[in-house]
Amino acid sequence: MSLKEDWRYANIEYLEKATFRLDTYTALSPECDHDHCSGCWAEFANFDGPEILHEGYVTAIPSKETPEPEFITQCTAQGMTCVPQPGVDGYQLHWVYPECFDDFRELLGFKLVSHA
Numbered sequence: 001m002s003l004k005e006d007w008r009y010a011n012i013e014y015l016e017k018a019t020f021r022l023d024t025y026t027a028l029s030p031e032c033d034h035d036h037c038s039g040c041w042a043e044f045a046n047f048d049g050p051e052i053l054h055e056g057y058v059t060a061i062p063s064k065e066t067p068e069p070e071f072i073t074q075c076t077a078q079g080m081t082c083v084p085q086p087g088v089d090g091y092q093l094h095w096v097y098p099e100c101f102d103d104f105r106e107l108l109g110f111k112l113v114s115h116a
C-alpha cells in the first residue's frame with residue numbers, strides 16, 4: 001500500500017514542506033489542555049494517560065491558512081470544549097507524532113530544525 005493511500009495522508013497532507021522541531025508538548029490554554037497529531041489524531045496532553053504522548057514534532061502555521069481541524073469539529077459536536085490552540089502572533093501550532101513524522105517525512109518534504 002502506498003503512503004498516499006494511508007488513511008492519515010489526507011489529514012497530514014496540508015503540512016507539506018512544513019518545518020518542524022522536536023519539542024515537549026505544552027498546552028497553551030486552559031480551554032484546551034490537549035492536542036492531536038495532525039495525521040492520526042493521537043493525543044498529546046499535559047496529563048498522563050494511556051497512549052498519550054508528551055513529546056512530538058511541532059510546526060507553526062499562520063492561522064488564516066488552516067481550516068478548523070476535523071477533530072475540533074467532532075469535539076464540539078460531542079459537547080466538549082476544545083478550541084484550536086490560540087495563535088502565537090497569528091500562528092497556530094500543529095503537532096505530529098514521531099511515527100507519523102517519520103512515515104511522511106520523505107513524501108511530504110518535512111524539514112526538521114534543531115532547538116534554537
Ligand SMILES: [Zn+2]
Binds near residue numbers: 037038039040041097
Ligand atoms: Zn499521528
